[in-house]
Amino acid sequence: MDLRLSARTAFVAASSQGLGFACARSLAREGVSVTLNGREDAKLSAAADAVRREFPGARVDHVAADLTSPEGRAAIISAVPEVDILVTNNAGPPPGGLDDWEEAALVGALRSNMVPAVQLMRAYIPGMRARRFGRIVNITSAMVKGPAYEMGLSTSARSALTAISKAISVEVAADGVTINNLLPERFDTPRQEFMALRMMAEHQIERDEARRRIASTIAARRLGRPDEFGDACAFLCSAQAGYISGQNLQLDGGTYRGLI
Secondary structure, three states: OOOOOOOOEEEEOOOOOHHHHHHHHHHHHOOOEEEEEEOOHHHHHHHHHHHHHHOOOOOEEEEEOOOOOHHHHHHHHHHOOOOOEEEEOOOOOOOOOHHHOOHHHHHHHHHHHOHHHHHHHHHHHHHHHHHOOEEEEEEOOHHHOOOOHHHHHHHHHHHHHHHHHHHHHHHHHHHOEEEEEEEEOOEOOHHHHHHHHHHHHHHOOOHHHHHHHHHHOOOOOOOEOHHHHHHHHHHHOOHHHOOOOOOEEEEOOOOOOOOO
């Protein structure tokens, strides 16, 4: 299927690795001019080179900036003043419990996983509306619909982003701008490697056993592939997806047991 994206531009937040990189890769394959983002210039440059090697002719740039700071976001907007596609993303807060969730931790989670996305939307949506085309995809978490206690910080901040995105989506739909959320469960990324290492230390088990236990929590009994996630993102950004907005698409191997 031709997603009709070859003339479009995209900014993908936190995309030097993991699910952000997977989205950038899939968009670049479709001919989108993509700007990667992260904090480490060398890592971003290597990621951009990897995409160009895989897809000769791909238009890939990068901007090193901290999404969580006003100065970082200003640098992003200065380097990339207009885009047709915005993919928001950032690393989640660490697992914890009620004793860990003091005010600073709660505010910090919002500062990392809600505020940057909203501020980037504020910057880019006016141009999208004027051009009558825009695609915004927020990478959130399956925990938005199925919270787990130890991931309460991530759940709360990403749920706040989900709520405000839904409100904005109604306002901008008539101008050809869509806003959707991707809700990943266990994908084979550095984040899951971190979780496996944590489990290894906690239970004194080997890496293979830790990964097996993680995969056993998924109905499909496997971790998701990053390319599966990236391709779902690319479709939500496509011309064909113009009638899909304000939605939460779960990519969880069939794990979620609810109806809505």
